[in-house]
Structure formats: C-alpha cells, structure tokens
Amino acid sequence: MSSIGTDIPLGAHALRAQAAVRSAASTSIGSRIAIRGLSRRFGRFTAVDNVDLQIEPGEFVTLLGPSGSGKTTLLGAIAGFAAVDEGDILVDGRSVRGVPPHKRGFGMVFQHYALFPHMTVAQNVGFPLRMAGLGRAESTRRIGETLELLHLGEYAERLPAQLSGGQQQRVAIARAIVRRPPVVLMDEPLSALDRRLREAIQIEIRALHRTLGTTIVFVTHDQGEALALSDRIAVLDKGRIVQVGTPGALYREPGNEFVARFVGESNVLDARVLRVHGDGVVLQAGEGHSFEARHAGAPLAAGQQVKVLVRPERVALVAPGTTAALAATVESTVFLGEILRIDATLAGGGKVQVRCLDPRDGRLPAIGETVHLAWQAGDAWVLA
C-alpha cells in the first residue's frame, strides 16, 4: 500500500501548471537532430540499414520496433556509444561524428536505471553537474530543484538500493535532465516496471517533456507506450525505418502490414478490388458482401488482390440482413473488463477479431454461433 502510494506521482498537475507558465515565456531549448543515411554492421549482420530521420527541436520521437530491429543500436549511435559505418548524425546542423559521448552534452535514461550503486540519490543526480565542473552552491540548488520536480526531495540521502523500482526510475530521469540538456535519450526506461507504475511514469515523462522543452528520443518495443507518449513514432524493422508518423496516423493509416500488425490490435483481411472511385475503393472479402475502404498511395485497378486493415474496435455486431454485413462463426469470447473480445471465422475463410463494449443485456455470443459483422466505410484501410 505505502509503496504504491509513494510511487504514483501526485504532482502531475503541478508539473502541467509549471509547463503552461514556461511555454508562455520561453522558446524550446531542444536540439534538432538529423540522421542521414546511417548504417551500422556487425560482421554480416546489418543492425541499422541506411536510416534517415529528422527530429525537430523539442519533439518527442519514439523509435518503436521488435527486439533486434536496430532501435537500441540507433539510439547508441546518437549517444555516441556505437561506432557508425556509414552516414552521419547532425545535431543543430553540426556533425557529431568523432565526438565522444561525454562531450555531446546529452542526458540519458537507461533500461534498468544504471544508477551508481555507491552514490546517494543526490550524488547520482549531481553527477552530470560535477562532471561539468559546476560550483557546489549552484549544484546543490539545481539538484534540489530537480529532485523536487520529480518528488524525490526526501530521498536525497538514500542509496539507490534503498528505493523502490519507480523511485529509482525517477532518480534516473532526474540525473538525465539535471543539466537541462538539449537532448534526452531514453532506452526502454519503463520496461522493468509493473503496468500501473509504468502508466503513472508515462504521464510524468510527458509532463516533464512539456516543462523542459528538450528533444526526447525514446526507444521501446511497447507500441502502447509509444502511442501514449510520442509526438511522432518511427517504426523500425530489420534495421530499417518502415514508417514515420504521428501516433494517430500510424494507427489509422499504417503504411504496410508490418506496421498494421505491430501497432495496435488488427484484422488484416484478403480482399479483391471491385471498383475504384476517387480516393476510395469498393472491396470484396472472400465470397461475402462488398464494402468501402479508404486508400492512399499507388493507384489500384479493379480485380486486384489487396490486404485491408480493419481495427477490431471498428467492427460491430449487427442484426442479420444489414447491408454489407459479413457472416462469421464465433470461435471464442473473452471478457476483458471494459470490453469484450470475440474471435470469429468469416464464412469465406479468414479470422476476424471484434472488440466491443460489453452488451448491456449481458448476453454473450455462444461459441459456434453465427454472427454478422459490419464496419463503416471509412474504417477499412487498404495496405500498400
């Protein structure tokens, strides 16, 4: 009880108020980062493959991808740990090639915190200031200010081992921001925390970002975290960036099947193009009815086979005989609390997941029952 009580930040509102004050007064202190044709190979394995990415000052950009997709290597290259085989990184227009990590002036939050176990919280947080040769009085003031910002004031003299996971995480964040660096790098900082704590600290990180105005590059394999935090997300797969966009764009209009499946829950159906009109198409899935879908990119021709994405929460259970409804057999139903998850097989083959609110009458479809599924014209998205 008490540990949860101390872990969940109570001051997110205070931070937000502070942010409002600052954003009115100051411009962003964040740096612009430009990654140009960056490659990194380990023997025959290419960890990062010709990556281009532009990050605006004060932007919160997440590198999202499965393990082994090259996101941590890319972050390491920005930090200066990893050597680079090809390409360049520009920070505010200047190349950082050959600049060692300790001269880049960034802040960084590590997976599993990487706090110095033999230093107190205050010493950990003050470490970057000490390295910068800041005076004692000024250091003490800045350390105190930063600890207050992260609600760690009373723990200043504790050692890391005497803190809970959430508190250690906030110390790691405090250490990364104490210099008010133009860039803060975060390498899966929340992966060691349980779900509630993770969500609480997500809110805190978001608020800090607004308060400080630094550029943040955040690495995660958790798509939910990426959606919740980022201004923009770069999705990586096999060392390449497959799509960059805002969370909303990635979710609603993913560029390909990988992004569609990796970001959010998805139904990817095989369909055939019946007609093309303007920026919309009419598709037919299996032997079922036809439906409208949105489309961008290369023009489609009638008769072409395509893959189409429909998010599970956009699929509705409808009465039999509704226009454009597809018949499906229920395979399983799972009660998830706020929603109900139904997995069904379409009459023409293909699996569909439905996420809907718990029906008010409490009647759940039985396994083997035939249901009718439909979605609105704008809810289907043709994948390239």
Place this chain on the structure above:
Amino acid sequence: MGPGVNMVPAAAAPLGPRRSARVNLRNPAWLLAPALLFFAFFYVLPLVDLLHLSVAGEAGLSYYARVFEVPLYWESLVRTFGIAGAVAALCALFGYPTALLIHRARGTWKLVLTAAVVLPYFISVLIRTYSWMVLLGRNGPINKLLVALGIVDAPLPLIFNRASVLISIGAVLLPLMVLTVGSSLARIDPLVQRAATANGAGPLAVFWRVLFPQTLPGLLAGVLLVFISALGFFITPSLLGGPADQMFAMHITQQADFLASGGFLQSLAAVLLAVTLLVVAVAARFLGLEFIWGGQRASKPARDTAQRRLASWRRAVLDRAADLFGWPLLRALGGVPAWLGRLVSGSLAAVAFLTLLLPIAIAALISFSDSAYMRFPPPAYSLRWYEKFLSDPVWMSSLGTSVAVGLLATVISVVLGTAAAFGLVRSSLPGKTAWMTFLVSPLIVPGVVLGLSLYSLFLRAGLAGSIPGLAAAHAIGGIPLVLVIVAASLQAVDTRQEQAAAVHGASPLRVFWFVTLPAIRPGVLAASFFAFLHSFDDLVLSMFLSGARMTTLPLRLWGNVNYKLDPVPAVVATFEVALIVIGLFFARSAWAARQRR
C-alpha cells in the same frame, strides 16, 4: 602489443570515431603489455633457459636418458603419479559431500562451515604440514588417545609412512576440491531442483539426474587441480614421508648446490613440467582450459555438424550408461533408508572438517605449551614460546623480510594483474582464452620448476638474495591470482553504469575513477590479500632464490621443523590463523555493509 597497433590512418575509417588515445581506452589491449613483458623476462626466459641447460654442452639427451634409466628417478615418477591419484580420489570422496553440506546449510551455519574450509586454504602448506606432524607424532594427541583408551599398548608409528603422506597432502589440498565443487554447486539454479522435486523426483533422483550431472565438470576440475598440485609436492612428503615415499619433486630440492650436477636437475624439472602439462592438456580436452582458473567453459559453437553429432552421440552413450547402470544402482540404494544415506555423506563431511580444523586447533594448543618438546597434552601452559618468537631478533628479522617481500610482491601483482585484467576483459583482442591461459599458466607450473629455472637467471642478474628479486619471483604466481579475481569482478560491472557516466559528461578516465574502480574495489582488495599471502606463505621459491644472506619466515620455519621441532612454528601458525580470521572478519563486514546499501 603497443599503442601503435591502433594507429590506423584516419582515412581508412572516415566515419568511425577518431583514432586517438581515446580509442585506446576503448580497446585497451595494450594494458596486457606490462604483465606480458614481466612474464617474458621472469617466466618464459627462465623456462627456456632451463630447457636449454638440460640439453646443453656435450650432454645432449643423456640427462634425460638417466632420468628414465635410473630406477630411483623412474620409480619415484611412477610413485608420484600414484600418490597424486590417490590424493585426488580421497579429496573427491571427502570433498564432494563437504561441498554439498555447505551448499545446503543456511545462515550462520553456512558461514561457519565455509570459514572452516577457507581458513586452512589461506594458511601455508608448511604450517599445515607441521600441524600434521604434531597431530600424528609419537607423542601426538591421536597416539595419546589410542593409548589412553587402551586400544594399543604403545604409540603407533603413524608418521613417516605412505598413509601419513596421503592423509596430509589430501588435507592440504582438500579446500581446493571443496571450493571448486562448491562454486559449481552455487551456479545451479535452485529452482531447477525444486522443479525436479515438483515433477516427482525423490531426493536420490534429484541428486543423480539434476545435481550430479551439473556438478560433474566441477568435480572433474577439482580432481584435476588436486592431481596437478600434488604432482609438484615436496614439502609434505619430505616432512611426513619415509624413504619409500620419495616424490619426484624432492629430487630437485635435495641438492646442496643447484648447479653442481650440470644440467641433470634441469632435466628432472623439465620432465616434471612436461608431465604436468601433459595432464593439463588431456584435462583441457574434456573441460576446456578454463578449469585452470575456475572459469566455466566458454560456450563455443561446435565447428561443424559432424562434431556436434559426435558430441550428442557421446552424450547419448553416457545417458544410456547412466540409465542402465547408475540408475538401477541408485534405486537399489533407494531401498536403504534415507537417514543412512544422510549419515554416510554426513560422516564423510565430518571427517573432512576434522582433517581441516583439528591440526590447526592442536597447533594453537601446542603454542601455549610450557614444554620444550612436542608433548601432548602440554604439561603446563605458558606464553614462553610467544615471548621467544617476539623477542628473538632472528625470528623478527625473518618476519620483517617476509613482510617486505610480501608487500612488494603484492604491489607488483596488483598493478600488473589489474592492468592485464582490463586489457583482457575490455579489449576486442582475438583469442582471449589463449592469452588468459598463458597468463594463469604459472599457477600450474610446479614451484620447484619455477624456482630452479629462476635460480641461474637470478645468479647472473644479481637478483639472488635480494628483496626485489624474491618479490618479483613471488609476483609470477601473484599476477595470475589478481588477474583471475579482478577479471571476474570487471565482468560483473554493469557496463550501462559506465555508459551512464560517459553520456553525462565523464571522460573515460573519470568513468574509471568514479564508476569502474568503486565497483571492482572489493575484488582488488581480495586480490591483494591473496597476492600477499601467496608471497608470505611461499617456501619453495625462497629456497632457491634467497641466497645465503636472506631468510624469510617460511625458510626459518623450514629449518626449525627439520632440525628442532619446537613449538615456535605453532606460535607462527596461531598468529597466521588470527591474522586471517581478522582479515576474513573485516572482509565480511565490508561485504555485509555493501549488501545493506
């Protein structure tokens, strides 16, 4: 090996980090250079010289012919193998249950049992042998007890025979076995045992199917380390053996002048070295060279599928054998009540602890004796021998010499060993196992071989009988000890902490000072302790290299034990035990303080 290796023209890697001193800190293979240079002069050169002397002049291979033709030498070589084998078997029999007992003990009890094994490990072989002489002597406690109980009428000749040699060498090397098996037990995930139990395995099945297969490499490593160490033994058999227990290494030390016999002694040493290396080579075939320094075999992928198939084929045969013979045997044993099994393994462990602790306890008791002779129990108690030891300028000057040599040897070992550990762990040097094997190889070279090889070099270089010379000789064994311990603690350092320091503004040197050094400090301190004791306890190298003027404490003890056998060595033993107990106590409280943090 110098820094020049990294001076690749910048144009060769246009986009890589600049090639400068910074890069050398990232790839610090050059830190191996000081230790390698040291070894080149004090280790490789003397051994080459030794081999050269053994075939020098007109002698050719005639010295070697003599080693294998004269029955005295040939038979003692065979005998040495027999004794080493028997000792290794004894250590396995008593050491394994002991390690198991310690592994299963909890809390304070575990601490006490561990200390009972570690304490004798730190005390010098000479002092422990002396304790055994007291224990088994004609007027020693065992004979007194047998007579008092009326089992025998007159004291038995327990000493100067094969049994006393086996028991005392076994007791001296038992800690090595227990610690080796213990570390392999400690590596086992305790949940695996629980999983086996949860899946229906009884205690015997857990042992045979889970515990034993996983500790088998540890047991084999222990057997081999004990065997190899025993091959070069000469202190214990010299003091406790009879004429029929002559071990091979003793021939080398029994000459008055090590150069008088031409190259013959050198050829004896070369044979001993060759035999030792042969055993190591055969052992490495099965265990990898890592067993020498107690590391685990680096998981190397099999080179081709044929090899892998062979390996799995061999494993299948072993599994089948275990199923066909071992398991029915154990099932039969399973009919035996569990308490009997516990009783047997418990008794073996109890005997092991007795052989480890009893000699020390008896020596401590004797040190307070009032008698000038080794009488047990002492007729009266006094501090007479302490007074003699502390007031005798001869003893005190030996002590001073040993401390001076020990401190200097520690400094050399810690500086060169720590640098080498960084060079190995933190560089991208190819063939690290080979480098590591070379750098720890002095640990397996018998002391008499090292001593003899350095003898003529020291005479020529004017290092004989000097404190720096002897300290350098002791550092040959000290460097590997430091290297192994510091390399292990370096590998345990979380590199993310170092990255965190670097990204927040610390230059590589400051990363080392603020993050790496605090993390490895306990390892470096432990390594210093080991390196000091390695020098302080050494008798063998001092015998060869002290010359006429200098006498270390072990040398004086050696003379005392050989000619007088009064209780002064017991006083030294008690002091050393006290010193080590205090050292372990501080180490533990420092460790506990770290844990609390």
